[in-house]
Amino acid sequence: xxxxxxxxxxxxxxxxxxxxxxxxxxxAEVLPWVIAIAVFYxxxxxxxxxxxxxxxxxxxxxxxxxxxxxxxxxxxxxxxxGTGAYITALLAANNIPDPLIxxxxxxxxxxxLGFLSGWVLLRTAGLTLLVLxxxxxxxxxxxxxxxxxxxxxxxxxxxxxxxxxxLIEIDxxxxxxxxxxxxxxxxxxxxLIRTIVHAPFGRMLIGIRxxxxxxxxxxxxxxxxxxxxxxxSAAIAGIAGALWVQxxxxxxxxxxxxxxxxxxxxxxxxxxxxxxxxxxIGATVxxxxxxxxxxxxxxxxxxxQLTIGIVLILTVLFARRGLYGIFExxxxxWKDRSQ
Amino acid sequence: MSKPILETRDLAxxxxxxxxxxxxxxxxxxxxxxAIIGPNGAGKTTLINxxxxxLSPSSGSVYLAGGDITGMAEYQRVKNGIARTxxxxxxxxxxxxxxxxxxxxxERMGVATSLVRPAGKDSAVxxxxxxxxxxxxxxxDSLTEIHELPYGRQRLVEIAIALALDxxxxxxxEPAAGVPTTESHIILDAVDSLPKDIAVLIIEHDMDxxxxxxxxxxxxxxxxxxxxxxxxxxxxxxxVQAVYLGEGSHD
Ligand SMILES: Nc1ncnc2c1ncn2[C@@H]1O[C@H](COP(=O)(O)OP(=O)(O)OP(=O)(O)O)[C@@H](O)[C@H]1O
Ligand SMILES: [Mg+2]
Numbered sequence: 001x002x003x004x005x006x007x008x009x010x011x012x013x014x015x016x017x018x019x020x021x022x023x024x025x026x027x028a029e030v031l032p033w034v035i036a037i038a039v040f041y042x043x044x045x046x047x048x049x050x051x052x053x054x055x056x057x058x059x060x061x062x063x064x065x066x067x068x069x070x071x072x073x074x075x076x077x078x079x080x081x082g083t084g085a086y087i088t089a090l091l092a093a094n095n096i097p098d099p100l101i102x103x104x105x106x107x108x109x110x111x112x113l114g115f116l117s118g119w120v121l122l123r124t125a126g127l128t129l130l131v132l133x134x135x136x137x138x139x140x141x142x143x144x145x146x147x148x149x150x151x152x153x154x155x156x157x158x159x160x161x162x163x164x165x166x167l168i169e170i171d172x173x174x175x176x177x178x179x180x181x182x183x184x185x186x187x188x189x190x191x192l193i194r195t196i197v198h199a200p201f202g203r204m205l206i207g208i209r210x211x212x213x214x215x216x217x218x219x220x221x222x223x224x225x226x227x228x229x230x231x232x233s234a235a236i237a238g239i240a241g242a243l244w245v246q247x248x249x250x251x252x253x254x255x256x257x258x259x260x261x262x263x264x265x266x267x268x269x270x271x272x273x274x275x276x277x278x279x280x281i282g283a284t285v286x287x288x289x290x291x292x293x294x295x296x297x298x299x300x301x302x303x304x305q306l307t308i309g310i311v312l313i314l315t316v317l318f319a320r321r322g323l324y325g326i327f328e329x330x331x332x333x334w335k336d337r338s339q
Numbered sequence: 340m341s342k343p344i345l346e347t348r349d350l351a352x353x354x355x356x357x358x359x360x361x362x363x364x365x366x367x368x369x370x371x372x373x374a375i376i377g378p379n380g381a382g383k384t385t386l387i388n389x390x391x392x393x394l395s396p397s398s399g400s401v402y403l404a405g406g407d408i409t410g411m412a413e414y415q416r417v418k419n420g421i422a423r424t425x426x427x428x429x430x431x432x433x434x435x436x437x438x439x440x441x442x443x444x445x446e447r448m449g450v451a452t453s454l455v456r457p458a459g460k461d462s463a464v465x466x467x468x469x470x471x472x473x474x475x476x477x478x479x480d481s482l483t484e485i486h487e488l489p490y491g492r493q494r495l496v497e498i499a500i501a502l503a504l505d506x507x508x509x510x511x512x513e514p515a516a517g518v519p520t521t522e523s524h525i526i527l528d529a530v531d532s533l534p535k536d537i538a539v540l541i542i543e544h545d546m547d548x549x550x551x552x553x554x555x556x557x558x559x560x561x562x563x564x565x566x567x568x569x570x571x572x573x574x575x576x577x578x579v580q581a582v583y584l585g586e587g588s589h590d
Contacts, residue, residue, distance in 0.1 A: 004466050005469070006469040006470050011479045199454050199458060210431040211429060213429055219414045219504065220446050221414045222414070
């Protein structure tokens with residue numbers, strides 16, 4: 001740790017130390033990855049569900065960047081997920097089946113869409129922004145349905161990926177290599193996101209969330225920065241969409257489903273916004289609940305919506321910082337006791 | 340008076356039919372200690388908002404060191420040396436004092452978009468944050484979140500952030516507003532000890548403070564400049580006395 005001139009009182013020294021060490025890894029941060037690997041070996045029957053959860057975690061992480069960190073509330077994040085999905089699928093169906101090229105193209109395509117829509121939409125805020133992001137997504141969904149010669153409509157397009165690095169095949173049946181593939185992409189993306197939020201850029205986003213008026217008054221071009229994080233977030237959402245279809249070898253206009261925008265927002269509220277691990281918990285709980293409700297009560301929509309509605313109400317009432325907030329509280333108590 | 344650092348020419352701002360800033364020709368000298376006084380609703384805060392670019396004028400122009408900045412965005416003016424405090428605290432309420440300063444300084448030093456190195460590792464920013472904490476004697480509250488601080492301490496953070504921007508011009512909008520009189524001296528002491536090379540424009544209702552601090556006073560009434568001059572001129576001005584006898588009582 002670098003000594004900071006002038007930090008002479010105990011209080012300033014403590015503050016400096018806190019800021020200098022905040023980004024360090026906590027041992028508990030290995031847990032999600034240990035669990036993910038344990039699931040792979042111990043519950044092979046659940047690999048399909050687990051793969052879906054991993055992709056949703058990435059999608060939720062991308063949304064947390066704008067909602068939880070920058071305070072930009074969006075109900076249209078499927079626009080980027082769907083665009084990433086279609087770019088990858090269309091490339092693969094047109095003789096560019098390399099999955100990594102697919103990921104990169106998805107990220108770039110979604111980022112471009114993020115830039116174009118963000119530049120205009122982010123001049124608004126709050127409810128207006130919510131409605132506009134929603135409108136863009138619904139519009140893209142409609143376009144995808146109308147141009148079903150290209151998109152395949154409800155039936156979709158089937159495609160095959162080539163091997164990763166010409167070596168590893170993404171198996172679409174047993175979710176073996178494809179599970180590992182998704183896990184690795186999630187892990188690398190997470191490291192990237194974690195780095196960003198601990199860097200000055202991430203702190204700046206929190207400033208925008210806390211007070212845009214004050215941000216302008218300290219010299220921040222708020223709109224530009226909002227667009228910047230929107231683009232980054234869109235790119236990651238695009239990667240999530242690409243993964244989603246790569247492991248299935250199929251894409252339908254369902255990837256533009258507006259409901260998915262709501263689902264992913266619910267996931268981060270459930271897990272806790274602005275804290276990254278909320279996305280892990282929220283996506284996992286959401287998908288497991290969804291699958292349990294289906295098993296117990298059948299696939300009838302009302303039951304599932306009722307269940308998630310009740311869970312959401314309970315979270316908002318009793319766990320304001322989401323389920324991850326509860327873990328934080330337990331961690332704090334534990335630390336207090338051991339001191 | 341030497342060449343002004345900040346100047347307005349025929350500056351006007353209307354809210355609908357209401358002329359809130361009415362052809363104001365105002366100049367602030369480098370290193371000045373200048374006060375704006377005027378009754379409630381005279382348009383003092385609006386004038387500051389026009390100077391910082393938080394509002395754009397209906398007509399007229401604003402000059403910084405001789406250059407026209409009328410069309411310049413607020414954030415860009417900050418980078419060019421105009422800092423302000425708010426009449427009502429406008430802080431990052433959920434963040435600690437040191438983080439409030441960190442944000443201002445990292446923006447000023449141009450590292451706010453850096454994506455890789457952990458924020459706390461930037462020693463230049465950290466040293467500057469600690470320096471400002473020390474100047475305003477906020478050390479003990481370094482890690483306290485703003486919403487946990489008493490209002491008076493929060494007012495100090497307003498000034499601290501403005502100082503952290505290393506301004507040429509500092510616009511203080513009633514820095515002691517909302518603070519109990521028993522504590523306001525802490526804030527006014529901080530204002531008194533601001534570096535001499537910064538031009539300070541202060542809006543203040545307490546006449547004792549104004550006459551002790553200011554070398555020059557502008558009186559704003561219903562958006563227009565009623566009088567301007569040295570504290571002695573203003574004290575002797577009959578029009579000003581009339582306004583303050585007639586309207587000052589509902590302050
Ligand atoms: N955004 C706005 N829209 C409409 N009217 C406004 C707006 N902002 C200010 N006003 C009006 O303009 C007038 C001047 O307001 P301003 O806040 O500049 O006064 P002030 O001199 O700072 O008063 P105070 O001493 O109470 O702070 C007031 O009548 C106020 O109601
Ligand atoms: Mg005012």
